[in-house]
Amino acid sequence: MTLGGILRIPLFYRERMKDMTEVYIFSGFLGSGKTSLLTHAIRQAKEEGLKPGVIMNELGQLAFDSAAVDGDVPLREILDGCICCTGAEKTEAQVQTLLHEGVDIIFIETTGAAHPVEALDSIHSPLFGDALDIRGIVTIADGRRWLGRESMSPQVRMLFLEQIRHASVILLNKTDLMTDAERSKAVSELQAINQGALLLETVNGKAPLGYLRKMSVPRSRGPVQQTAIGKQLPISSRLVSIDEPVEREAFEAWVKSLPDSIYRMKGYVKLEGHRYPTLFQYAYGMVQWIPESMNMPCNLVIIGENPGAVTVPGNTDV
Numbered sequence: 367m368t369l370g371g372i373l374r375i376p377l378f379y380r381e382r383m384k385d386m387t388e389v390y391i392f393s394g395f396l397g398s399g400k401t402s403l404l405t406h407a408i409r410q411a412k413e414e415g416l417k418p419g420v421i422m423n424e425l426g427q428l429a430f431d432s433a434a435v436d437g438d439v440p441l442r443e444i445l446d447g448c449i450c451c452t453g454a455e456k457t458e459a460q461v462q463t464l465l466h467e468g469v470d471i472i473f474i475e476t477t478g479a480a481h482p483v484e485a486l487d488s489i490h491s492p493l494f495g496d497a498l499d500i501r502g503i504v505t506i507a508d509g510r511r512w513l514g515r516e517s518m519s520p521q522v523r524m525l526f527l528e529q530i531r532h533a534s535v536i537l538l539n540k541t542d543l544m545t546d547a548e549r550s551k552a553v554s555e556l557q558a559i560n561q562g563a564l565l566l567e568t569v570n571g572k573a574p575l576g577y578l579r580k581m582s583v584p585r586s587r588g589p590v591q592q593t594a595i596g597k598q599l600p601i602s603s604r605l606v607s608i609d610e611p612v613e614r615e616a617f618e619a620w621v622k623s624l625p626d627s628i629y630r631m632k633g634y635v636k637l638e639g640h641r642y643p644t645l646f647q648y649a650y651g652m653v654q655w656i657p658e659s660m661n662m663p664c665n666l667v668i669i670g671e672n673p674g675a676v677t678v679p680g681n682t683d684v
């Protein structure tokens with residue numbers, strides 16, 4: 367909000383807004399960088415002397431991403447289902463407990479398969495009265511995935527578009543993997559789809575919190591295309607356990623052989639020659655291995671269209 371904008375708000379309301387807890391919904395397709403954005407936002411909030419709280423919604427039964435949130439940050443998880451499908455009561459209860467813990471700012475990370483407006487609607491509850499200042503949706507888009515969206519199935523592409531269309535802020539992320547020409551193409555396409563949104567290019571979701579705090583929910587969001595998982599969206603998750611150590615190159619060759627409709631994988635894999643399982647991340651063709659210094663269960667979540675059809679080396683379904 368500009369200084370002019372602030373001055374136009376009567377003092378009474380400005381005082382009331384100061385007591386309200388700001389809420390931001392982090393949306394974006396599977397693997398686009400929501401958790402990276404979240405960890406950066408939490409760090410900045412703390413630096414500004416704010417007490418952040420987090421609601422994290424994950425598609426699989428395991429909360430891999432919650433390890434990214436510092437232990438001193440109040441965290442609530444909604445696992446194995448989308449915030450938009452599991453019903454507003456669960457979300458309301460989680461927000462309620464965060465408010466009791468006295469948080470100043472709440473970040474809600476939705477699953478990459480969630481419809482952002484349905485997630486937003488789930489926190490618009492009369493229960494909260496004036497307690498929440500719901501600022502809207504920040505959508506983070508993987509730039510190369512955006513440019514390659516034609517390869518997605520129509521329903522999944524529709525979800526991607528809905529996430530862009532309803533955002534108040536769009537972050538074009540992973541620009542380190544794009545050429546200048548690709549970046550300017552992506553920027554102009556995203557702007558054409560949502561002209562009202564602020565747009566910022568980012569690497570690892572590093573958006574200034576001050577920039578996000580300028581946003582507010584647009585007055586008219588336009589019609590919402592329903593995209594609930596299990597109804598129209600063909601996306602589901604599968605949890606497997608790979609018990610035997612695998613050879614890294616052979617494993618990456620298997621990853622490359624998977625159909626494009628496997629959108630995301632994350633979990634722990636025991637690599638040959640390594641003492642502890644390694645954190646494995648896969649999103650849109652990119653593989654990342656992060657060494658761990660303790661023994662983690664070798665579980666891997668596979669998210670996409672029909673992940674049950676994929677043959678996983680040495681796996682037992684959990």
Ligand SMILES: Nc1nc2c(ncn2[C@@H]2O[C@H](COP(=O)(O)OP(=O)(O)OP(=O)(O)O)[C@@H](O)[C@H]2O)c(=O)[nH]1
Pocket residue numbers: 394395396397398399400401402403431477478539540541542543568569570571630632647648649654
């Ligand atoms: N090269 C590059 N990699 C990135 C960037 N941002 C995130 N990543 C990587 O992309 C992968 C997914 O990032 P996350 O932040 O976990 O994405 P997410 O949207 O939270 O994923 P889901 O919650 O599973 O949908 C990780 O391996 C990140 O390290 C970026 O700007 N550039």
